Amino acid sequence: MKICFLGCGNIAQAIIDGLLNDGIQPSNIGCIERNEQRVRSLKKQDLQIVELENLASLNFDLIVLAVKPKDALSAEQSIFKHAPKAIILSVVAGIGLEKYSQPKSIIRAMPNTACAFRKGVTALYALDQNSEAFIKANSLFRKIGHVLTLQNEDEMHRFTSIIGSGQAFLFQVxxxxxxxxxxxxxTDQAATRLMFQDFISSLSDSFSQDSNFESLINKIKSPGGTTQAGLESLQNNNLDKILQDAFQAAEDRSIEISNEQ
Structure with a gap:
């Protein structure tokens, strides 16, 4: 599969890193990028730097649209101007298919940056989910993590808030x-970071053994103990509502971005 990225910011780079880690050859990845610093970085990965005008002749299977929302619609039109038969895989947050000039040739994807470690979670949606292009997009993201196929495009806003933005909320905590x-x-900072790294990875290890959070909590707390006191404080301060409000704020912003275009 040959893929070209129009825009190579954080999410595009995470996808690229994941694909390279999966074994895809750098020669099968093209990049259209104006930022000179990013271009130098992409060249260090032996990726192909492509000019927009040459898209049609390079026969990419998918063009990944990874620009800022304000630039998405004009970028889509530029792609079709130079490559009328292109299939676009949009990872742009908030922009619904109906906003694009050729919605039947667009597949929407919302991946997260865990794709870099081949542990991504990506939501996919298209008008025709039986098309060869949609199957290719599904295959692409399964190389770098998990795929959730949405039956309703509106669900993309909520997915964006929980998985796309949700990683940042957890990082903040x-x-x-x-x-x-x-x-x-x-200890020194390096030792502290390693200590904390093991602390975080142990959470994943615990969840892999027991996916019931109530059970995991009960293994740590004891009646009247320190953990119980802390948990009661979190409950009294409505931790659940704080997180739910964050999800709602991100979802509302996703909808706003769609309405702004």
Whole structure:
């Protein structure tokens, strides 16, 4: 499969890294990018730097549209101007298919940056989910993680808030943990980071053994103990509502972005 990225920011780079880690050859990945610093970085990965005008002659299976939302519609039109038969895989947040000039030739995807480690979670939607192009898109993202096929495009807004943006919410919480650990740690920063890395990975290990969070919590807390006191504080301060409000704010912004175009 040959893929070209129009725009090579954070999410595009995560997908590229994941594909390279999966074994795809750099020669099968093309990049259209104006930022000179990014171009230098892409060249270090032996990726093909492509000019938009040459798209049609290079026969890419999918063109990944990975620009900012404000640039998405004009970028789509530019792609079809130079490659009328292109199939576009849009990873642009908030822009619904009806906004594009050729919605039948667009597949929407919402991946997260865990794709870089081949542990991504990606939502996919298209008007024709039986098409060869949609099957290729599905295959592409399964190389770098998990795929959730949506039956309703509106679900993309909620998915974006929970999975696309949700990683950042967890990182924000974990940063608080790390800062508290630094305050009591007498070791050097490198040792503290390694300690914290094991702390985070142990959460995944625990979940792999027991996916019931109530059970996992009960293995740690004891009646009247320190964990119980902390959990009651979280409940009293409505932690669930804080996170739900964050999801809702991200979803609302996704909808706003769609309406702005």
């Amino acid at each position: 974990l940063n608080t943990y790390l800062e508290e650990l630094k305050n009591i740690s007498s």
